[in-house]
Amino acid sequence: MQPNFIRKLKTLLFICLGTGFAGVIYQLIGEQRLDFNSVLLGFPLGLVFGFLELFLFPKAEKRFRQWSFTKMLVYKAMLYTAVIFFVTVSMAIIAGLSEGRKMSELPIFLKSMSLLVLVLYALVVYSFLVFFLQINHLLGEGVLWKFIRGKYHQPREEERIFMFLDMKSSTTIAEQLGHVRFYTLLNEIFHEISQPVLQTKAEIYQYIGDEVVLTWEVEHGLENSNCLRAFFMFRERLLRNSGNYLKNFGVKPEFKAGLHFGKVISAQIGDLKREIVYNGDVLNTTARIQNECNKYQRDFLVSGILMNRIKEMNGFQWERIDAVTLRGKETEVELFSVMEAVRPMLGEIG
Numbered sequence: 001m002q003p004n005f006i007r008k009l010k011t012l013l014f015i016c017l018g019t020g021f022a023g024v025i026y027q028l029i030g031e032q033r034l035d036f037n038s039v040l041l042g043f044p045l046g047l048v049f050g051f052l053e054l055f056l057f058p059k060a061e062k063r064f065r066q067w068s069f070t071k072m073l074v075y076k077a078m079l080y081t082a083v084i085f086f087v088t089v090s091m092a093i094i095a096g097l098s099e100g101r102k103m104s105e106l107p108i109f110l111k112s113m114s115l116l117v118l119v120l121y122a123l124v125v126y127s128f129l130v131f132f133l134q135i136n137h138l139l140g141e142g143v144l145w146k147f148i149r150g151k152y153h154q155p156r157e158e159e160r161i162f163m164f165l166d167m168k169s170s171t172t173i174a175e176q177l178g179h180v181r182f183y184t185l186l187n188e189i190f191h192e193i194s195q196p197v198l199q200t201k202a203e204i205y206q207y208i209g210d211e212v213v214l215t216w217e218v219e220h221g222l223e224n225s226n227c228l229r230a231f232f233m234f235r236e237r238l239l240r241n242s243g244n245y246l247k248n249f250g251v252k253p254e255f256k257a258g259l260h261f262g263k264v265i266s267a268q269i270g271d272l273k274r275e276i277v278y279n280g281d282v283l284n285t286t287a288r289i290q291n292e293c294n295k296y297q298r299d300f301l302v303s304g305i306l307m308n309r310i311k312e313m314n315g316f317q318w319e320r321i322d323a324v325t326l327r328g329k330e331t332e333v334e335l336f337s338v339m340e341a342v343r344p345m346l347g348e349i350g
Helices: 003-029 037-064 069-098 103-110 113-139 143-149 170-177 179-192 194-199 218-240 242-249 281-296
Strands: 156-167 203-208 211-217 255-269 275-279 300-303 316-325 332-340
Touching: 003 037, 003 113, 003 194, 037 069, 037 113, 069 103, 069 113, 103 113, 156 170, 156 218, 156 281, 170 179, 179 194, 179 218, 179 242, 194 218, 211 218, 218 242, 218 255, 218 332, 255 281, 281 300, 281 316, 281 332
Parallel strands: 255 300
Antiparallel strands: 156 211, 156 255, 203 211, 255 275, 300 332, 316 332
């Protein structure tokens, strides 16, 4: 299964556990006898909520991005109210019939204060879940959990892989489009990278103008050559949607990238605004490697020491460029150009 799908299933399980637990809390607050009914009600609500947030809404993400926050809030509040009401009533009917009650008792339940309280309580629970999902989305996948665990509360040394992605001819494109339309273009482009990031277990570290910095824990980056696949998956998405970019902006965006790994000091810093930062020579070196793309007319350059760590190169071709002394560095760095392997035509096989 795709890593992104597995991630969504794990999140869905977390949501269902959360709504099930919220059902137990509801019974405790109401001083009701604890039974399994609260969990039976919480799980379906969690499943529906998770399906909407994780599978349905992302398919309409482009349309939702055009909405104001208030419009989105009102839309979701109305939708979730309807969903909660429908699921609650359905589960009440099922539970009532199993206990030998008659359908004639349903109108009494629909007019009761207990139903209103239950719907309002479920909306509050949903609000908390949406809040945490949005914070996780804002910080980047997995970053919120690192904050909660306090993983980087104290500075620590670790090895990480970094990729610097930079748009080609960005200055010319910005002059052609104007700054407002150029950043609208960038916003569209950077949404393209979301799926490659999730599917290759990467993290978005920073956006710097028209540049984006990705990072991996070494194990995740080397697994299935994720650190290489991310670049080509991103480029494939740009190529697939090049017609739309040409139609809407008059350009076909292209990117170049440098890839390297090494030791960094990782720490959580800030007071009014907290973030996880990485500090080390590897970032400067990766940026310098990416700058060499113009000199050697290559789209994707990888350091030799990282190439030696990558075990799976199926689907890729590589070429040793040179051992170069990067600007501001004293020691030489071996550079490789990596490309996707050319797939043979059917008539060429055999």
